[in-house]
Amino acid sequence: MSANTIIEAHNLTVLYGRKPALWNVDFTLPEKEVIGIMGPNGSGKSTLLKSIMGVVQPTSGFTKVYDQELDTVRDRVSYVPQRQDIDWDFPASVWDVVSMGRFQKRGLFKKLTTEDKDIISESLEKANMLGFAKRQISQLSGGQQQRVFLARAIAQQGDLFLMDEPFAGVDIATEEMIVSLLKEMKDEGKTLVIVHHDLHTAQSYFDHLVLLNTRLVACGPTKDVFTDKFLTDTYGGKLTTIAKISQELENKEFPIRHK
Amino acid sequence: MNDFYIILTASLVAINCALMGSFLVMRKMVMIGDAISHAVLPGIFIAYYISGSTASLPILIGAAFSGILATLLIEWFTKKARLQSDAAIGVSYTLLFAIGIVLISKFGANADLDQQCVLYGEIEYVILWLKPVFGAFMLPQQTIILLAVCILLVVAVIIGYKGLFITTFDPNFALSTGIAVGFWHYFLMSGVSLTTVVSFESVGAILVIAFLSGPPAIAYLLTEDFKKMLLLACIVGIFCSATGYYAAKWLDVSIAGSISTVIGIAFTLVFIFTSVIKRKAVVIST
Numbered sequence: 001m002s003a004n005t006i007i008e009a010h011n012l013t014v015l016y017g018r019k020p021a022l023w024n025v026d027f028t029l030p031e032k033e034v035i036g037i038m039g040p041n042g043s044g045k046s047t048l049l050k051s052i053m054g055v056v057q058p059t060s061g062f063t064k065v066y067d068q069e070l071d072t073v074r075d076r077v078s079y080v081p082q083r084q085d086i087d088w089d090f091p092a093s094v095w096d097v098v099s100m101g102r103f104q105k106r107g108l109f110k111k112l113t114t115e116d117k118d119i120i121s122e123s124l125e126k127a128n129m130l131g132f133a134k135r136q137i138s139q140l141s142g143g144q145q146q147r148v149f150l151a152r153a154i155a156q157q158g159d160l161f162l163m164d165e166p167f168a169g170v171d172i173a174t175e176e177m178i179v180s181l182l183k184e185m186k187d188e189g190k191t192l193v194i195v196h197h198d199l200h201t202a203q204s205y206f207d208h209l210v211l212l213n214t215r216l217v218a219c220g221p222t223k224d225v226f227t228d229k230f231l232t233d234t235y236g237g238k239l240t241t242i243a244k245i246s247q248e249l250e251n252k253e254f255p256i257r258h259k
Numbered sequence: 260m261n262d263f264y265i266i267l268t269a270s271l272v273a274i275n276c277a278l279m280g281s282f283l284v285m286r287k288m289v290m291i292g293d294a295i296s297h298a299v300l301p302g303i304f305i306a307y308y309i310s311g312s313t314a315s316l317p318i319l320i321g322a323a324f325s326g327i328l329a330t331l332l333i334e335w336f337t338k339k340a341r342l343q344s345d346a347a348i349g350v351s352y353t354l355l356f357a358i359g360i361v362l363i364s365k366f367g368a369n370a371d372l373d374q375q376c377v378l379y380g381e382i383e384y385v386i387l388w389l390k391p392v393f394g395a396f397m398l399p400q401q402t403i404i405l406l407a408v409c410i411l412l413v414v415a416v417i418i419g420y421k422g423l424f425i426t427t428f429d430p431n432f433a434l435s436t437g438i439a440v441g442f443w444h445y446f447l448m449s450g451v452s453l454t455t456v457v458s459f460e461s462v463g464a465i466l467v468i469a470f471l472s473g474p475p476a477i478a479y480l481l482t483e484d485f486k487k488m489l490l491l492a493c494i495v496g497i498f499c500s501a502t503g504y505y506a507a508k509w510l511d512v513s514i515a516g517s518i519s520t521v522i523g524i525a526f527t528l529v530f531i532f533t534s535v536i537k538r539k540a541v542v543i544s545t
Contacts, residue, residue: 017341053435071437079435086429090285091485100425104436108422136483156436 006031006160006191007052011061014047020214021047024061027210027219034186035193036206040235043213045195046082049162053079065160075104078153080163083145088137094148095133098124101155120155127151128177143174150178160191167196179205202226264399266501268385269518271405272458273496276470278412279451281489284475285427288344291333292471294352295455296464298329300359308366319456326452329355382462382514401461408457412450416489423447424485466515470496473522480533499525
């Protein structure tokens with residue numbers, strides 16, 4: 001294992017009942033890069049993040065973060081769950097949600113300090129949500145909900161961020177805002193692991209890719225992994241349709257975003 | 260004075276149930292209160308059979324044990340047997356309730372346990388067991404227990420607020436930060452169990468469910484801040500207790516039934532009121 005490995009998965013298998021969500025997955029991920037996890041629906045992307053975070057217990061195998069058990073380095077890792085994981089009609093304000101990012105450092109039985117409050121404000125500002133601090137979360141748009149989750153993760157002040165589909169259901173403006181925020185975070189030396197769906201943007205967003213279809217298909221630098229062969233292995237027949245459409249669109253000079 | 264005792268007793272039940280019910284409503288598991296209030300029957304009977312008395316303390320301990328057993332059983336059915344949570348609740352509480360009935364019919368031929376009382380409660384009788392507290396001040400025995408539980412719950416909710424809040428709102432995120440989500444689940448369930456057990460003796464199982472779900476649901480419609488929701492649920496519960504009691508006196512009907520009805524009517528009115536307001540808000544904003 002090389003010196004700059006941040007996450008290691010070894011023989012990771014997760015079963016839901018008798019159905020495997022992940023099967024014998026082995027990989028290591030490098031530090032300080034933007035890493036994409038891609039694969040079709042139900043290929044175990046979210047399960048992978050959840051088992052790294054200890055939210056799901058693996059049936060066999062293990063994962064390590066910074067070459068240690070998660071519990072010893074948990075305060076360096078932030079998790080951004082999928083937006084639809086929670087009930088957005090919950091009676092809570094944006095501030096309430098983001099302040100949860102400080103519970104771990106401060107403990108559940110102590111009051112948040114002025115320092116915590118400053119960090120919460122800063123995180124909200126970074127996510128462009130400071131003006132919405134008092135807003136009820138039921139009144140937010142999809143993109144704003146996503147930014148609240150990001151602000152909460154930033155407030156945790158970790159070095160490693162695991163994000164489950166931060167671009168799902170957000171508008172283009174928000175996606176661009178999130179992308180520039182992620183770039184900023186990368187420049188600060190953070191490592192970002194992102195579950196992502198959109199093949200078109202994959203090459204421009206990610207330095208490193210994990211292709212998953214219950215089993216690991218490929219893992220490596222984007223330029224080595226984002227190839228026809230691996231993508232067909234990951235997506236099967238479905239990809240050819242996607243590829244054809246995007247080829248067609250490109251031929252007609254439709255504005256596809258290549259950043 | 261009797262009016263005061265009965266309203267006070269009902270209000271204490273209302274506060275206890277509102278505090279626990281608000282968390283249960285947001286966790287979508289309010290029917291667990293229903294399950295516990297029925298599942299305590301075997302515990303009550305076994306405690307009665309062993310101790311040979313209907314004194315409050317052994318009965319309470321027996322009830323609390325089978326209440327906790329019910330929550331463990333439900334958890335086990337959902338987690339290990341992968342049963343839907345509502346099905347797990349249904350299976351476990353009917354099982355425990357039925358065991359209680361079988362035990363009573365076999366060994367309790369002359370048992371002094373009134374099944375009517377279990378379901379409908381007899382709040383009007385609390386005044387029969389007055390005891391002095393703080394010297395001269397007299398309170399019904401049942402009310403003293405409820406008051407003690409109320410103080411305990413208020414302290415527990417204040418101290419455990421963050422833990423209960425984060426594990427209710429986003430359990431996966433809580434797990435990812437290393438919070439013992441399981442601990443907080445059982446912390447809440449112990450509170451629910453305690454509340455249900457001490458409450459149903461005075462007000463009956465049905466009013467306990469009405470108090471657990473109604474006032475928190477009404478408060479949920481009226482506020483978008485969880486702390487305010489807790490407070491509002493308590494106030495709504497007290498208001499419904501007083502209104503329900505006087506309505507029962509006026510119409511000469513069951514007090515528990517009357518309070519439950521008032522809660523139901525209050526919910527309907529608040530629901531209509533808030534949907535009219537929301538519709539207006541939508542018209543203005545568009």
